[in-house]
Amino acid sequence: MKPGIRFVARRLAALVLLLLGITFVTFVLTALVPGDPARAALGPIQGENEEAVRAWNERNGLDKPLPYRYLIYLGNLIQGDLGNSQASNTPVLEELATYIPATVELAVSSILVAGLAGVTLGVFAALHRDRLADQVLRVVSLGGMSMPAFWLALISLYLGFFLIGWFPGGGRLDPALNPPSQVTGLYTVDALLSADWAALGSALAHLALPTLVLAAHTVGYIARYTRTAVLEVIHNDYIRAAYAKGLHARTVVVGYVLRAALPSMLQILGFAFAGVLTGAVLVEKIFTWPGIGGYAYTSAITLDLPSIAGVGLFIAIVYVVVNFVVDVLYGVVDPRIRIA
């Protein structure tokens, strides 16, 4: 497996470079903004004191050349210092940490739902290409992709909570319940682990609408591109050869068609993850879901730059790490890459 190790090492090096690039982008955006951070930090009275401003700038390295300031910024990042929120004056990292589990729970559940449904629908559409089912799925998929997530969230909340009342109106848990003892921070998992069935039911009920809303957008995307990936595979001679061997249609579809489409589908899922994260930023506020999306919304409205940059940095890191994993898996599932 020496070539395999080299493959992973190359990807890993690329990942590190990409992460550096990302921090550079957020550095540029936050460090070079117009405005005077010193005056903002020192407040109106101290901010008029030239000496205090100079001392503050010196203390924070702002009098140094840019590359040096980037290094300081990097150094701070490594120590987990993402700056303080302008709104609450608490460290951004601390704030992020309280919101991350909620978003992870939501993102994972939607990508699971969207992935399962999207792949199934996409494969089905490809196998029934140009027939009625394909046309119907085309409308459904494109419809999902075309719906603004924040609007869908609004409509579903109106219908599901306000009108028919089947779903809770927001949050992660019934306010009357105590959150299950924290292990992972994901309420559903924690409730399962602590066998807290009431909390589990409530967590699932709260999770349902936001998950469906986020999945609705992504499912269309996954279905559409899965269809394309399967169609690219299905015309190949080796598929016809598999049928000619007398294999069951099920074996051919799962063992041959999907196997060949697997690398493409992994990439699709990697991209779809971006859709889920984007959607989270747009809809969490509507569902009063206490995740980083809602946090980002609030920060954006209040123009709290360190917080926004923190969210951007976090999401970008998650996203590139997910895609790194996808890349490595791609190498695992395609023997031509694994060995070459």
Added chain:
Amino acid sequence: MSVLSIADLHVDYRRRGRPTVQAVAGVSLSVEKGQILGLVGESGCGKSTLARAAVGLVAPSAGTVEFDGSPTTRLSRGTRPAHLLGLQMVFQNPYASLNPRRRVGAQIADGVGARSRTKVRADDPRVAAVLELVGLPTSAAGRYPHEFSGGQRQRLAIARVLAAEPSAVVLDEPLSSLDASAQAQIASLLVELKDKLSLAILLISHDLSVVRQVADVLAVMYLGRVVEVGPTEQIWSDPRHPYTQALIGAVPQPDGLGTLPTALPGEVPDPARPPSGCRFHPRCPEAIARCSVEQPDLTVLVPSGRKLGTSIDTPIGTARSAACWLRIDTEAR
């Protein structure tokens, strides 16, 4: 004087982390005016690389290619020098070598205006004339490539090249994507054009049975080296190199007799790690000890097989030559 002469040409492909591949490892060939030189060999023998190097699409790592007595240069970002425009190439795939979005007339007009470096209109009478030359109606000029069959497209590609009034044309597997009848049509067109226009043609193919019907001189290539050269009929009736013998023996005959062609054992070795000595020796049924040690050079033989002298420096014309110790050793003494 040879129109196109290739002397001791080497082409290496270097790739990071992999051994260098000697795609062409010391080939000398020359093509005369009004002559078709057929270069045959199996996939991976380096014949396409040789073709591309001959017109300057690939840089040789050693050796020279001379056209009309002056050395050729590699096609770079800049414009191709005027004195090389008489050396043209026809590609394998007639579906890829014509622009699908431009009318045929405009593409042939590119060729008409090539020498004078002028913009020629698609309705120029010279466009019609060259279409007629390759046996297509002049109305073809107004149509798009997808309206033609594979054989017709290959005629169009040839027409575009002829429009530039070349003196030498390199054709890289021009027949391999065509049906049998289209192959024969294009092959006989080449013979006709060679005679009519006194062209020097280097015809590259893996298919010995088609090439032997049109080539005046045959060169056989194996793993980057030319192993045998000579007048086509002589080689076909009396191949000297064991590889040529195997190649000819492997062509199945449509004689209705039910005889199986002769199989050649083994596989073509990895060109990145060519065998020592004669590159064919591991598969050669007649190999002797010397074959695995010393690399034989292409050596001119007389019909009786007597050695005349090494030919590494002089371009090989139609003289009967082979690169095989068996011939050089035994027939020389």
Added chain:
Amino acid sequence: MNILSRRVLPRSKPLTVIAVTVIAIWLLVALLAPVLAPGDPLSQDGTPFTAPSGAHWFGTDELGRDVLSRVIYGARLSLPLALLLVVLSALIGGTLGALAGFLRGPVDGVLMRICDLLFAFPGIVLAMVVAATLGPGITNAVLALVLISWPWYARIVRGLVVSLGEAEYVTARRLLGASTWRALLDDVLPNIVGPILVLATLDLGGAVLLLSGLSFLGLGAQAPVAEWGSMVSHGTEYFQHWWLGLFPGLAIFTVVLAFNFVGDALRDVFDPHTGRAHG
């Protein structure tokens, strides 16, 4: 355009025709907004929170403004801005991509690494950071979105220039003495137009979504301008008054859906794998 008429129209499916019609209707609405709108999108002369009725088909908002008029005027903002966004991204990305593909070497390397970097951020997140940094406003929102959109065009155009530049018909042309520029202009660029047109059409829907998304976050159009995204945003604050959010959202949805349908049909035509038409 003859490629489009020759290839798309004869084979058009009814859904594609409907989609084209929907786009045409929206363009007309944007063009004729003053004529079509029953009232002024900014005048606050209605009773706040009137449910849809004969007088106000789409109801009125929290300030008594007519929602229908605002939705109609919203088309004047969203459609041209989406078009502007796509055209700018395609021009910038296309030019840079073509240069990278043509020059190769270090220029190419640097440009593609920049693209990789920008791809690393999920679109709206980076746009959000940029828009917040530049300050909220519709111009800054468009700029922020151009920043995240151009790399897609750059990468695709670069890929096409590289692969088409190696096409045998380009090599043949070069052997006939054409300069690299000549071959690029005559043989490569015309073959890129089709794919870019598809990408741009597909992208129009996405552009409308992104713009309305930034406005929804308060980083795009500012009050009191009638903009669909910010109208939905207000709708979330009064969500029991469903008409505030429903109609502008429906407007976004129909426009985006129509663009996606046209783009999807175009892709079927141009993609050799999934489409039946060839190169």
Added chain:
Amino acid sequence: MAEPLLSVEGLTVRLPGPNGPVTVVDGVDFTVDAGEIFGVAGESGSGKTMTFLSLLRLLPAGATVHGEARFSGQNLLTAPAGELRRIRGRQIAMVFQDPMTSLHPMLSIGRQLTDHLRTHLGVNRRSARARAAELLDEVRIPDPSGALRAYPHQFSGGMRQRIAIAVALACRPRLIVADEPTTALDVTVQAGVLHLLDRLRRDHGVAVALITHDLGVMSALADRVSVFYAGRIVESGTRADVLRDPGHPYTDALIGALSHTGALRPLPGSAPGAAERPGGCAFHPRCRYATERCAADDQTLVPISPGHLLACAENPLTRPRKAVAP
């Protein structure tokens, strides 16, 4: 004579086209006997591949098939899907033209050799692998047990085609349909594959339907030959009948194009596409012996000697011989 292994009558295949369905196979009759190599010759687009794909019902969606095809008592065209599946790979196996594309690039050779073995014969994984190694040995793949764990891209074209043949051979079918099995290979590699096919026929008595445009390949292996042109059979007979004594001007021209004596005498024009098939004898626009009759009348296969059938009204090549015959 014993019942033929496969008998096809009046087979017609239509494929959907941009301007309505086009007939790609037009009323074809032939038989394949057990253990023989039956050659199907013709240029690309002549319908020879479609004929055999239609027998295994592997045509693209939207294709319609008429006629009758009996394979050891069963009607292939009407057999229920489950039954047909048990015939595919088990009774009739296929080898495709391009070994680069007919093996799945991401599945190991072992998997591709054993999955139908296990489906059809119900053997367990262990014995299926043992059998697979035997098969690889039989088609002369070096290090069979190592090869089972390898992937297609690790083999040369010739080796891949040997593996594809091993896949076809796995369940000991009674008929192998080999569609241009050597066209993508170099001539010296082709010779090896032809030897392999010949040996398999001798050792196992498997019948082979050999589809090829190369009459040289045909001559090396086939016992009987049918020549396709524009969706129809224009001549059929024993190898010697068709190749040494061709009756149809098209067969004659094909042989002429390959002949190793005399000048190049190319056949003018190109074979018509399925949508633009001319009336009368489809070959008449390219035929140098054509008369008005050829353009007017459809030609049917009629015997000109025992076992030698010809669809040519003018019969220019056989007439002199007939005149000489007593």
